[in-house]
Amino acid sequence: MSAFSPEIEVAIARTRDEVSALHAELVRNGLVVWTGGNVSGRVPGADAFVIKPSGVSYDELRPENMIVCDLEGRVIPDTPGSDREPSSDTAAHAYVYRHMEHVGGVVHTHSPYATAWAARGEAIPCVITAMADEFGGEIPVGPFAIIGDDSIGRGIVETLTGHRSRAVLMQNHGPFTIGRNARDAVKAAVMVEDVARTVHLARQGGALLPIPQDAIDSLFDRYQNVYGQAAQGAMP
Numbered sequence: 487m488s489a490f491s492p493e494i495e496v497a498i499a500r501t502r503d504e505v506s507a508l509h510a511e512l513v514r515n516g517l518v519v520w521t522g523g524n525v526s527g528r529v530p531g532a533d534a535f536v537i538k539p540s541g542v543s544y545d546e547l548r549p550e551n552m553i554v555c556d557l558e559g560r561v562i563p564d565t566p567g568s569d570r571e572p573s574s575d576t577a578a579h580a581y582v583y584r585h586m587e588h589v590g591g592v593v594h595t596h597s598p599y600a601t602a603w604a605a606r607g608e609a610i611p612c613v614i615t616a617m618a619d620e621f622g623g624e625i626p627v628g629p630f631a632i633i634g635d636d637s638i639g640r641g642i643v644e645t646l647t648g649h650r651s652r653a654v655l656m657q658n659h660g661p662f663t664i665g666r667n668a669r670d671a672v673k674a675a676v677m678v679e680d681v682a683r684t685v686h687l688a689r690q691g692g693a694l695l696p697i698p699q700d701a702i703d704s705l706f707d708r709y710q711n712v713y714g715q716a717a718q719g720a721m722p
Contacts (some may be wrong), residue, residue, distance in 0.1 A: 489564075494532045498565070501527045501536045501668075501678075502549040513544050515676045517595040519691040524573040527668030528583055528590045533557045535583055540568040553705025557584050559636075574633055582664060588722045591668030593675040596660040599682035601628075604655035610678075610685055613694045617685075618702040619709035620677045620682045622650030622720065630657040638662070650706065652721060666721060 490498065498706075505527045512525065513517045521544070526537040536552045553572040554565040559569050559580030579592045603610050603625075610625040612618055617625070619696045628645040631637035642662050645654045652674040661678050665671030688694055697705075710720040 489562075490532065494529070494535070497530045497532065498534070499549070500552060501529050501718040502554075502566075503537070503550040505536045505648060505668050506547050507547040507551050509544055509547050511672050512593075512595060513677070515679070517675055517679055518544070519596070521593040524575050524579075524593070525668055525672060526573075526576075526579045526592045529554070530590075534562060535579065537573050537576055537579060539567065540573050545554045551701040556578060575638065577634070577636045578639035578642065580635040580661070582642055585639075585643045586664065589664045589671075591665040591671035593663045593665075594660065594670075595675050595679070597675070597682070599677035599686055600625075600653075600655060600679050601660040603682055604657055604660050610653070610682055611694060611698055612702055613688065614681060615686060615697070615705055616677070617681045618697055618705035619675070619713075620681075621653060622706040622710075623702055625651050625653045625655060625661075625678060625681070628656045628662075630656045631648075631659070633659075647667070650720060663667050664721070690706070 505525050508525045512523050521541050524538050526535050534554055535555055536554055539551055539553055540549060545673055546655050551567045553567045554562045555572055556562055556577055557580055559577045561572060576595050582589055607627050609627050612623045626645050628641040631641045653661055655661055661672045663674035678686045
């Protein structure tokens with residue numbers, strides 16, 4: 487017998503479908519190679535999230551082999567996929583969900599341009615309007631941390647708490663992004679690689695021109711609260 491109500495079972499199934507499909511966006515946008523990278527999504531109404539299995543090829547990912555974990559990062563028994571090991575970044579994702587209740591999705595990639603900035607331990611400065619729109623300023627660098635426990639998660643939370651950016655460059659590792667849901671976090675992952683590449687190319691031609699802070703604030707407010715068909719406002 488399932489430990490979840492019928493309503494939560496439906497929510498889990500929907501989250502499995504979404505998280506499985508969104509991994510294809512990482513491949514399509516050139517953000518991952520081989521089996522690296524991961525997407526997770528919080529299950530609405532439950533203290534649980536869905537994440538991909540460890541070391542499984544992207545073309546083998548299916549909703550039924552997505553793994554359901556509790557907010558401590560433990561695989562929930564007797565759920566589809568519970569016989570597999572979850573992503574090696576599961577503890578980091580779990581820490582973010584425990585400490586940032588507004589976050590509904592987490593993404594990690596090793597996208598090349600963003601990872602190059604992380605390898606230098608250098609924040610990406612806000613010098614293009616797309617960055618002001620999407621991230622509200624620079625994309626910060628988080629501390630170096632070893633994979634396997636929640637150290638990376640702690641670094642993500644410490645760096646992004648009180649920061650408008652939905653992306654952090656974990657030093658010597660790569661970008662992590664957060665969002666209202668898994669799709670929103672994937673969008674941030676796509677955008678952080680795009681701006682990392684653009685700003686890198688710009689710097690090859692000469693000095694970068696910073697955008698004044700009041701203009702950054704205005705651009706961010708407009709994009710988050712006015713732009714599009716149903717603006718939802720910035721994340722808390």
